[in-house]
Amino acid sequence: AQKVTQAQTEISVVEKEDVTLDCVYETRDTTYYLFWYKQPPSGELVFLIRRNSFDEQNEISGRYSWNFQKSTSSFNFTITASQVVDSAVYFCALRANTGNQFYFGTGTSLTVIP
Amino acid sequence: GAVVSQHPSWVICKSGTSVKIECRSLDFQATTMFWYRQFPKQSLMLMATSNEGSKATYEQGVEKDKFLINHASLTLSTLTVTSAHPEDSSFYICSASQRAGIQETQYFGPGTRLLVL
Numbered sequence: 001a002q003k004v005t006q007a008q009t010e011i012s013v014v015e016k017e018d019v020t021l022d023c024v025y026e027t028r029d030t031t032y033y034l035f036w037y038k039q040p041p042s043g044e045l046v047f048l049i050r051r052n053s054f055d056e057q058n059e060i061s062g063r064y065s066w067n068f069q070k071s072t073s074s075f076n077f078t079i080t081a082s083q084v085v086d087s088a089v090y091f092c093a094l095r096a097n098t099g100n101q102f103y104f105g106t107g108t109s110l111t112v113i114p
Numbered sequence: 115g116a117v118v119s120q121h122p123s124w125v126i127c128k129s130g131t132s133v134k135i136e137c138r139s140l141d142f143q144a145t146t147m148f149w150y151r152q153f154p155k156q157s158l159m160l161m162a163t164s165n166e167g168s169k170a171t172y173e174q175g176v177e178k179d180k181f182l183i184n185h186a187s188l189t190l191s192t193l194t195v196t197s198a199h200p201e202d203s204s205f206y207i208c209s210a211s212q213r214a215g216i217q218e219t220q221y222f223g224p225g226t227r228l229l230v231l
Contacts, residue, residue, distance in 0.1 A: 037222075043152075043205055044224040091157065095220070101148055102209070102220070106157045 002027050004094050006105035013082050014113050021077045021108045023092030029053075031097035034068065034075045039089045039107070048090075051075065082112045117141060118210045120223035127198055128231055135193045135226045137208030143188035144210035148220075149181075152205040164191040198230045 003026040013019045025034065036048040049059065051068050059066050063080045079086055092105040117140040127133050137147055145166050150158040162183050163171040170183035180202075182194040191210075195202050207225040211218060 042224075043207075043227070045207065045222040047222075101160050101163060102150075102158070103160075104158045109155075 002103040004105035033095045035093040118223040139210040146211040147191040
């Protein structure tokens with residue numbers, strides 16, 4: 001069974017603070033892909049990152065960084081020096097190698113207060 | 115990058131009418147498309163997998179006679195909500211799968227908001 005858990009339903013931070021969004025996944029597949037998407041109020045999903053199960057290197061892209069830990073089945077997302085424009089719902093998702101469909105977490109609603 | 119469009123982006127209809135939503139891959143061929151539904155403040159739930167030239171595969175609990183899916187070409191899949199009711203009001207999102215060699219990438223459409231009065 002495939003499952004993604006985002007335990008944080010809502011987070012509020014003050015602008016310029018760092019914030020980490022947690023994601024824990026379950027899968028029996030040895031090959032899988034993990035994703036983070038941002039969903040602003042408009043609804044359109046904005047792709048942030050894809051990571052395959054064989055690549056545990058952490059990644060940094062500007063103010064965004066991701067920490068992939070297979071040992072704990074986690075793929076956490078950190079925003080450094082948050083900005084008001086970062087306010088959105090963030091989804092972590094898993095795609096198994098078989099079937100190709102996405103399994104989304106329940107999302108974390110981030111509010112950055114000016 | 116590849117683009118997936120959905121039409122319409124917004125639709126309001128009366129209860130009992132049928133609504134068709136189109137999902138198009140604009141610059142690539144997609145043998146597989148997926149339809150998701152998202153209720154307010156909830157996650158995306160997969161409804162069905164649409165395969166070009168064959169019947170769609172529906173997830174458990176999704177009525178295939180209610181949500182008709184047609185994948186008539188490699189660039190177009192349609193979702194028809196038949197005899198829509200207020201409880202069908204939701205945000206419908208499609209995604210299209212592009213394969214290049216062993217690499218497979220999915221692209222999401224911008225979504226369609228359906229409001230049934």
